[in-house]
Amino acid sequence: MPAMENQLYDVIIVGRGPVGLFLACELLLQDVSVLVVERRLAMGLGDLPETRACIVHARTQEILAARGLLPTFNKVSSKTNWWHYGILETRLQFGALDDETLENHVMFTPQSQTEEILLRRALELGVVVQLGAKVKSLDQSADEVTLRGSLIKDTNGDSIEEDFTVRGKYVVGCDGWRSSVRELAKFNWEQRDATHVMWSAEATPGVDMGPFNITKNDAGILIMCKMDVPSGRSRIACWTPSRNDLDATEPFTLEEFNQALTEITGRDNRLGNPKGLARFTNMSGYVTEYRKGRVFLGGDAAHRHLPAGGQGMNLGIQEVNNLAWKLGAVIRGEAPDTLLDTYGSERLSIAQGVVTNTTAQSLLFFAHTRPETAIRESLNKILEVPEANRKLALEISGLSHAYPAPLEMIRPEGWDALPKELSGKRAPDVKVRTTDGDEKYLHDFLKGGKWVQFVFSDRHSTGNVGVPAFVGRTEVVSVAEILGNWGGMYKGPHSQILIRPDGHFGFGKL
Structure with missing residues (x-):
């Protein structure tokens, strides 16, 4: 070196x-x-x-789209419009977030593919590794x-x-x-120290376990995802009460792993072609x-x-x-x-x-006594309420994450902090019709990692319209119309709005 x-x-x-x-x-x-x-x-x-x-949630998909990477990920991924919370039988309905995002689903991408795509992009940009x-x-x-x-x-x-x-x-x-x-x-x-030990591995089932298998019963829990990888393996994790006190660092065999799955599923899944047999815990x-x-x-x-x-x-x-x-x-x-x-x-x-929500899910994962299973039963009913289901789906997906205070130390001259209902919130990936007649999404303007400055042509401006807020680091967009149903956050008195390079609302100009 x-x-x-x-x-x-x-x-x-x-x-x-x-x-x-x-x-x-x-x-x-x-x-x-x-x-x-x-x-x-x-x-x-x-x-x-x-x-x-292997799991890529909606907010991360939006970030990948904002850098032009999502189409490449889509080619090597599978998707579902639901996922679980604490392996509850009532699933989180990510498909119901279609009023919030284009990416109203969970995407499954093997880490090998994720690293390959990102490494290729980094090398193209000139990284030294x-x-x-x-x-x-x-x-x-x-x-x-x-x-x-x-x-x-x-x-x-x-x-x-x-x-x-x-x-x-x-x-x-x-x-x-x-x-x-x-x-x-x-x-x-x-x-916080661990209380439970789970087992995981990549292996090829000898029987059909479906594309996803999420099971919780008295014998334990099973989470399995099948992905299109060259090895043909599936990602499998399990837990059984009888094996909870084992040392997390102790090795185990494929035969032992298969026996644990047999106890949970009631059949021999005939696992083969193993890799990465390991234990992990709920230490946080x-x-x-x-x-x-x-x-x-x-x-x-x-x-x-x-x-x-x-x-x-x-x-x-x-x-x-x-x-x-x-x-x-x-x-x-x-x-x-x-x-x-x-x-x-x-x-x-x-x-x-x-860390808090995964700790809460830990209780649901390992619920085994009657008081613990009663909590599961109650939460299953709560998640049947659409508003409760949506709230957790937004949290797990990352779509609800917002930042508490405007970045006053870099506020450009002539610009103002946005009102509380906008400041620091994630900017919805709206479709925009520009004054040139082009139709593009917000993510198309974010690809260079710059600020995006929306200039609304139909609103009066007291300042110089279209002067970049950050010289050399701003993509100025003359907006004729916000299309679709997600434009509510862009309506209001501001003639211009600045969106941060990470896709959150920054500043406004009246």
Whole structure:
């Protein structure tokens, strides 16, 4: 790594999973230099299961659409308009959110495909990726962060280890729940110990288990998703009361796993072709801040929880979607350092909310005694109420997430904070007819990672119409009409509205 050691990168990302790769893509749209360092020795998943982190929720799909990536994901994914909450028999109806989003469904994409798509995009944009790099120390100064560690190279079948040093103006740890960056930078961590142990694996059933199999009975629970992957494997997780006190680190065999499924389903599912047999728990935790000087965390490095509803990867992608444009603005000298503090103030409470709702689902997952099953029965009835079902669907999908305060430190001159009912809310992905007669969606204007400035041609403006709010970083759109049924949030007295690069409402001009 000699050449890299002589360079000061704008941002160093530790971790090359979906969150780290998406962050790299986002930062490169901000015209900053990026180095990604990764412990794995190869670009692929290696021995890791290809279907892990396979659920992509609606808000993440909107973010992918806003960067032009969703059509590629659609080609390798399957979808359903429902999903579960705590394995309750009354499902969450994501299809009922068609008045809220184009992406009113849950998408299933194998992590192997997610990483391949994002890596291809990052390489096209010019990212530098260093494999086989294990970070061992981290030192901050007033102007930069220095990472040191060991670099493993494979030379003619022999592994050679050598020291490396790299420098960046900022470092972002996207290196999972065992994060070395979190430990080295001494982030505070609040943890709740595990109470239950689940089993998971990729395997090929020898009988038809359907595309989705979600079962909860006295014998235990089963969650199975079948995806179109080269291996033909399905993603399977289970829990049985009789196996709950086993050590989560203890290995187990495919035969033991199949026996557990037999107890739950009442038949031999004849599993074969296994990979990634592992146990996991409902241990939960999160950092109490997302920033330590010039070091930030994203994804599982900042939080851990039961993977109930498949929210973890989505949470991480949504986090770095928030962080990247802010880092870009500060690095380019266009925003004060205080903008970076808003990453934590906007995202920490959302992460805590995900930990809370997965903890609540944990009780529903493992309900076994009569009082616990009574809670399940009551919640099943509550979710039959459309308003309650919708509220949880919006939360799990990420569509209801909003930011509490306007970013006053970067408010452009002549612009105002939007009213409470708009400020910081997610901007609906409306179809727009421009004054040139074109019809496009909001996501089409967000593809460059810039602010989007809607100028409404039918409203009086007291300022200069169409002058970019942020010179060089604003896509100005002359709007003739908002089409469809989602335009309510765009109606009102403002002649212009600014939408942040992450797709949330920013500022307005009367």
